[in-house]
Each structure stands twice: as C-alpha cells, then as structure tokens.
Amino acid sequence: MSTIGPGNRPDVEDIELDGFVRALQQRHGYDFSGYAQASLKRRLQSVVHSGGYQNLSELTGRMLRDDALVPEIVSGLSVPVSDMFRNPSVFAALREEVFPLLASYPRINIWQAGCAHGEEVYSLAILLEEAGLYERSQIYATDFSDAALLRAQEGIFPAKEAHTYSENYLAAGGQRTLADYYHSRYERIKLDERLKRNIHFANHNLAADGVFCEAHLILCRNVLIYFNNVLQNEVLGLFRDSLVRGGFLCLGNRESLDFAPAAKAFTPINAKARVYRLAARA
C-alpha cells in the first residue's frame, strides 16, 4: 500500500467533490461524474455559498436526507447562460446553408439540447418562420433543469438585453426587426406566444437519457464543453443515433472534437460555425 505523505495528499476539496458526486448519484440518480471537474467545482462553491453552508460536506449531508434540496442544487449546477442569436454568424450559416436542405423534407424535426432559458429556441423559431419553414417544423427543446425549462416556456427576458438581441438578429440575417416578435413591459420583453406553437419543452438529461427523437437538425451549443471526454463522446454517439441520414449537428463555437471517436461520423460543412452533417450510415 502506498503511504500518503504531505507531498501527495489529495486536496480536501477534491475528496469532498467526489463524495458529493457519489451521494447525488446514488441517492438521487443525477450523475455528474462525467462533468469536467474544474468548472463543476466552481459552480458547487457558489451553491455552497449562496445556501449558507460551511462547506461542500455539509451540503452533501443535508442533501442525502432532504430530497427537497435537489431541484435547487441541479438548477445551481446548470448554467442557463445564453443570448438570443448568440454568435449571429452561426444562425446566418444555419439559415443560408442548412435551411435550404431542410426545406426538402415534408416535416422537419429539430432537437435543441440544453435550451437554457429558451434564447436559442425562439431565435430558431423566428428564422424558420421567416424562411417559410416553421409550419412544418417541430422543435423539441430539452434541458435537464426543470427551473430552466419553466423559464424557457415563459419566453420573458430582461429588456436591457433587447438591444444586443436586436443587433444579433439583424447580423444573423433577420428580415424584419426583432421588435416585431415581442412586447415590452416593466423592464421585460415577452416573446410572441405564437412563436411557441411548434415548440415542445421537455426534460431530458444528456448524461442519462437515450435517443429523444428522430431529428433532421440537432443544435447543442456550449453544453458538451461541460463534459469530460468520455461523456462528450457518448453524447455525440447519442446525437449520431438520433439524426436521420444526412442530418445536421450544430455545436458551440469553441468546441473541440479532437478526442471523440464518435465525431468521425460527422463531416464539417461549415467548420467556423461548427455545423456538421451525418455521413450516410454504413
């Protein structure tokens, strides 16, 4: 047996993190073992802080005995940070390079995984509407945080974001003005209810749940960055199995597929916008 000396003692925080992850998994079924640890640790620190706990061990102990804490913890670990038309050039690429090909399908299924507060899914709905494709589209917007899904369903955003969202919309090639799609009141903007008519919000955990639908386009931006190589690869496999032959996948702007064997199934069609196409199945 190797001895533990002052030089090779594992960090207290790493041991606590291990214990927390195991407790959450065994007791409540949420598996965070495939998450990248450094950012998970940071988010947990802020959950510990805002909950007024002494340290992570105290939170772990409480959580083991109190189911009611779990939704709060999960929503604290989820990162529902997004923007409408975030990285406008990506939406422009979808509109110009992917939509014309989607147009050949009589019915279009789109899966947006990790939908945060809905910023991207409404962006997509608007562009589909303007391309004349929305009537035959169904968009499945999923997330593993119920709190995020509730917010997404409301379609309400702070008015101070409207300026950026409008600029993004125009940069993405929007044909009207974003104001055509929302009403503002009390420092909030509320998106047009009609945009929701073909959007279905649902809870889906990428780390645990299986194929969700048969999709022509999967949009999953800035979610896999939180996963380690193994989980990233598994989820890419899930996307591969969920896409129709020749279907499209769009990832976040800075995601690297260099260590994911499952990425071999995808060919980049616009590398800068991180848009890929599933090669025909063997």
Next chain:
Amino acid sequence: MTTYRAVVVGCSAGGVHALTTLLAGLAPKLHVPLIVVCHTGSEDVDMLREVLALKSSLPVQEARERHVPQPGTVYLAPAGYHLLVECDGCFALSVDARVCYSRPAIDVLFESAAAHYGAQLIGVVLTGANDDGALGLKAIRDHKGMAIVQLPEDAVASAMPEAALRVAGADHVVVLPDIAPLINHLCMP
C-alpha cells in the same frame, strides 16, 4: 528550488501594450506554457493574437478546450469563454456567468490553475481597471505558488495590481520591463 510548470497572466486596460513588452522579453526556449486572460470585449481574439505574435519570442495561440498546454507556447483565452485548467491538466472552457463583469475572468483561470499546479505555478497580474485577478492570485499564494504583480505606479491602469496587492500580496512587485527576465530566471531548468 521549485520547478515551475506554468505561468498564468491576467490584464485588462492597457493590457495589449503590457503583454507585447512581456512576450518580447521571454526566453525563446521557455520551459513552461504561458496562459493569458486579457479582457478585450471583442468578438474573438484573432486580432490580439496577431498583434502579440508580431513581437513575441514564443508562438501565440488561442487555447483549445481538451488540449494540454505545451511548454514554450503562449495561450490566449478565447473571447466570451472562461478558460480553466482541468484536473488532468487540459484546458476547459465554460460560459458560466461573468466574474467581475468579465468573461473570460482572470480569477477563474488562476483558481483552477492553482488547484492543478499547486506550488508549481507563477501568477502575474498586470495593468487593469478592475479587481479581477485579486482572488485568483490569492488562491495561487494559498497553494504556495509564486505571485508577481506589476508595480501599480508603473501600470497604465493601477486598480488591478492594487487590488491584487491588497487582497493577495505578492512575492515580487516589479516594473513591466523586469517581469520577463524574472520569469525567465524563475523557470530556468
């Protein structure tokens, strides 16, 4: 003597000029990676990378997630993402909320790097107009790493080095031209 394995650098207002000076003075055979967060507010760091590469004695790249930082290379945090060092030593990115109004934030890089490299890390805080980096530098010192802060009077914007000194203190408080030689010396094989 400690064998250092990485240098992390943070700056904002006035940072481009400061980085240019720093990178020009580094030994071309530096044995460690230099990982940089510079608040720019622009869409990407391509321009910054090109400007810095002109005078730098080391290659300058944007950090890529899941890749291991290589010795003798300068890495810039991509615009709009926090850059972290994972427990396996690879780069990781996040779009978590801004820290000190910033993403990328210096604190996020420094704290994660401190957890990974422990005492074998050098943290450098340069010119800047807010107090990002102060808590990060404190984490580095708590892990027995080395802290270098630009002399506030020498900085274009003194708030950032001042905050770092107030919160974390430093092992060396020096003027900009002395920072590269100091790093070269500390990282000699």
